[in-house]
Amino acid sequence: MSQLVEPVVARKAGMSLDLIGAWPEIVGPRLEEGCRPEKLVWPKGYGDETTQPATLVIACEGAFALRLQHEVETILSRVNDYFGYRAVDKIKIVQRAVRQVRPNRKPPVGPLTASHRDTIREATARIESDNLRRALERLGESVLRRNAVRPKGDGR
Structure with missing residues (x-):
């Protein structure tokens, strides 16, 4: 070529x-x-x-x-x-625009298990504000999904 x-x-x-x-x-x-x-x-x-x-x-x-x-x-x-x-x-x-393929910078994520969902639900159960509770549930899901793919002993 x-x-x-x-x-x-x-x-x-x-x-x-x-x-x-x-x-x-x-x-x-x-x-x-x-x-x-x-x-x-x-x-x-x-x-x-x-x-x-x-x-x-x-x-x-x-x-x-x-x-x-x-x-x-x-x-x-x-x-x-x-x-x-x-x-x-x-x-x-x-x-001018420099067009290059940029690497995907999103971290890899793993599956969210039923156990994870239960943990999140328990942690946010006493929060009265629906908006705050939903936001914290999304945050918890994100953290747990990222941690699911991280190797043990990573230290982060």
């Missing part, structure tokens, strides 16, 4: 799939989900003996822009280390 995509990415964006693949290591975990390399803009006359370094255009979601600005020098250094020479001398940040 990469043999088909690589020439298109190189022609359209002026960069390789390897840079895109190495991006999380280049920017680190604080920035990887909010920005991505979009293209390398090479100056006119690219390929001549007097080739100037490129400008790396990075697409960035609004919330990450300030954080990215503070890391520009570090990112420039890491990108150039990746290439093995001074390939990039500027970074241009463009604000």
Whole structure:
């Protein structure tokens, strides 16, 4: 697949799939989900003996822009280390949505047994407010379902 995509990415964006693949290591975990390399803009006359370094255009979601600005020098250094020479001398940040599949951050939950339901009912039986009792029952169910999948001796 990469043999088909690589020439298109190189022609359209002026960069390789390897840079895109190495991006999380280049920017680190604080920035990887909010920005991505979009293209390398090479100056006119690219390929001549007097080739100037490129400008790396990075697409960035609004919330990450300030954080990215503070890391520009570090990112420039890491990108150039990746290439093995001074390939990039500027970074241009463009604000746009960076669509990535985000991992499911919900904790795994186990089944709620009849014993769990009885425990919750006993604990909330004397609460007079219906709204408060229902809220505490939902909280108890959530806690017990999460604890049902946690290994014994986890300490949390």
